[in-house]
Amino acid sequence: MRIGSYELKLEKRGTLSNWQAASISILAIIFALALFSIIFILAGINPLSAYREIFSFAFINPYGLPPTINRFIFLLFCTYAFIIPFRAGLWNIGMTGQLYAGALGAFAVLFAFGGKASLSADLSLEIVIPFMLIAAALGGAVPGAIAGFLKGKYNINEIVVTMLLNFIIFWLVSFMIKEGGPFMNPGGRGESFELPPSVYAPLINNVPFTIFIALGLAVLIYFLFAKTKIGYQIRAYGQNPAAAEYAGISPFKIPLLVFTLGGAIAGLAGYHYFAAVPGVYKIARNYGFFGDLAFYGIICGLISLGNPIAAIPVALLFGGLSVGGRYVQGKLSMSFGLDYALLGVLMITLVVFQFFYRYKIVFIKIGKERTDVGVLR
């Protein structure tokens, strides 16, 4: 393409530094917000003030910030549940089911300790919470392992299996918490029994302790892939399964391992939202909403290119926008679904901009040496 005496040309990139990837993502976010302004303008709203509302509610407002952080933690778990299989070249679409299973695991521990009987049950926090965490991880690991086993042993498509398990576990949760189910709330209402206050998750500045687990996982997963033998095997299998098999890496064990790990982490997301977020403390009637939110883990994982550290700001952004978008929709009396539309536009733009991870635009002055000045270098 020609502009004046310059020629615009697409060129393949050799390598991409983390810094370049980050700046491309930031450009994408700016572009997406600019694009979405059209919606505000059509509704007769000044986009700048709308964005100010969204961001200030999500990241500054004392009522907006806590939900942002809780969703951020939740999304981060879901992202890691996606990333670990993703690095092995496999797609975990089953965070939803895995997190439900994790929540069921955590509530099963409460059930066993007699937590259902009475809200005033005096349970020992130091004993019950570790058990709940382990049970949540195990609960999530089971559906993960099923998908991993089927993939490794019979090469059954992991996307289909994890997706279908979502439906099964969705209804399993309903069976457990609704009328007649073992975890039913004594008052009915289509939700589970509530956590006795004695085992509410410890809060630090009103933030559940699970944030440390999530951030710890970031470091651990980074270390796993950068340094360890298992991480190497997972990456090798992900890049080239045939070469991995040649090198003696088991094409059965890797899928089983990554899905079990991924499922376990998704299970922790279930514990986090239904047993650690202040004000929830039960498997709520609208648990399906959080199942849907879990899918953003896929997007965060893809945008961060499987890098667990890069996933942190991405998950924070998506958590915040989902909270701020919903708020602004009510405040400016816009039509329903604004938050999801905003997330959708952002998601598509970020994915489209990944084109620039592989290509760059260069300007060449016609008839002269290359000047190499470009917007997207």
Added chain:
Amino acid sequence: MKPPEEGQVQKGPLKGIKRGETVLEARGITKRFPGVVANDQIYFEIKAGEIHAVLGENGAGKTTLMNILFGLYQPDEGEIFIGGKSVKFRSPLDAIDMGIGMVHQHRKLIPAHTVIENIILGHPSAGKILNINRAGDEINELCERYGFHVDLKAKVWQLSEGEKQVVEILKTLYRGAEVLILDEPTSALTPIETEKLLTSIEAMSKDELAIVPFITHKLPIVLAISDRVTVLRRGKVTARLDTKDATEKSLAMEMVGREVIFRIERTRVERGKPILQVENLSALSDKGVLALSGVSFSISEGEIFGIAGISGNGQRELVEVIAGLRNPEEGKVILDEIDITFSSSLERWQRGMGYIPCDRIDVGSIGDFSLVENTTMNYYFDDNYSRYGIVDYKKLRKLTEEIVSEYGVATPSPDTQAKTLSGGNLQKLILARVLSRKPRLVIADLPTQGLDVGATEFVRNKLVEAKKGKAGVLLISEDLDEILSLSDWVAPVYEGKLMDIIPGEKVKREIVGAMMAGLHLEGEET
């Protein structure tokens, strides 16, 4: 060439060019890729009725040049002239319209379709009303003229590699190509098929077609059929000469830039204990057909055991069974007196197996991994290079630097991605990685396939070195010269069976060649 009357796109820039006149000329072609100049001021010219071989090592820039001539790439500098007129190709379609055709090394045919359907696919007249009978007549006429034999109604999957090659050539000719670019035309063919193809190529050149085969090895073929040769080295033209003035040695020298030894003298090493014993091995192919039946042999320390055969006669299954990537139906594999028939491939690596796979890109390496990480493929399980489950990448980086310099892998740094290496360099890296483990048993599956003269010589020398180091080597090759000059034992393979096992010094070329084609020569035993 006289084009068939109907349905031909004959834009005609090449019409009226007589034998010996220049058809296509490329002046000052330069093409840069990030980090390399693939073509540097290349001058290339071809005349009507000429077979003009382009020679060069892997990475010398042949493919880039041909892709530019065929319109797949646009040159950064330089011009292309056809029939004296400057042309610009934006895509291969432009080149095809100008009468240039290219037959790629990797077949681009649809296996489930018939030969004729493949030939007319994409032909301008095939879009309207299909007159398959007339097309058939025209193609038959082409076949007759150039001595091709192929059943037009056969499905492509039923054809041999040689026949597929013919289909590709027919397809290009039928599109009206007058300059024919052939990428490694003989690399997958049996000796007999090669012979036939060369005859046809000569017949075509008599019809004032200009033909450009480009070939990395098999210099004898170049000498036998071509009229002129252009040699490339590191992106530059190093020689352009008439074939009659060239010898195998002089061409190799131009390509590599130094003297090349063609024959490696078989060195005798004292035989030691048996390393690998294979007993009555049978295995199924991926399609579930018996691809290997009743194979038995043994390899001792200091021996090279050469299996000679055209690919697809069970070599792949044999290698995979020995490497632990495929379960046998029957039989035993014994490594150093331990039965490993059902051991995992990891265990075999740890017991001293070293496997150099034939598919360098899809099996032997991981393109997006750095060279260090590629070296790690054969070291991650080694306790000297990992501790408590943590890989010692520092140590591996040092090891990679050492083997890269020892094996002369041309790369800017050990952190470069493996996919940026040329075929020869990649093979050197794989070889270095495997042999640096000092394996007891080396499985070398087509180790020099597609490599240029210099790299081939290097790889062969390394295998001989491994043998001198008391390893046993299982060599799989299609190249008779390679088998004959390296092996202490030669076993021709045909349809999953070893035809014979002959001691290296008693081997006769013709007998092995015949056995590779499934023939037992009568009375030769005496």
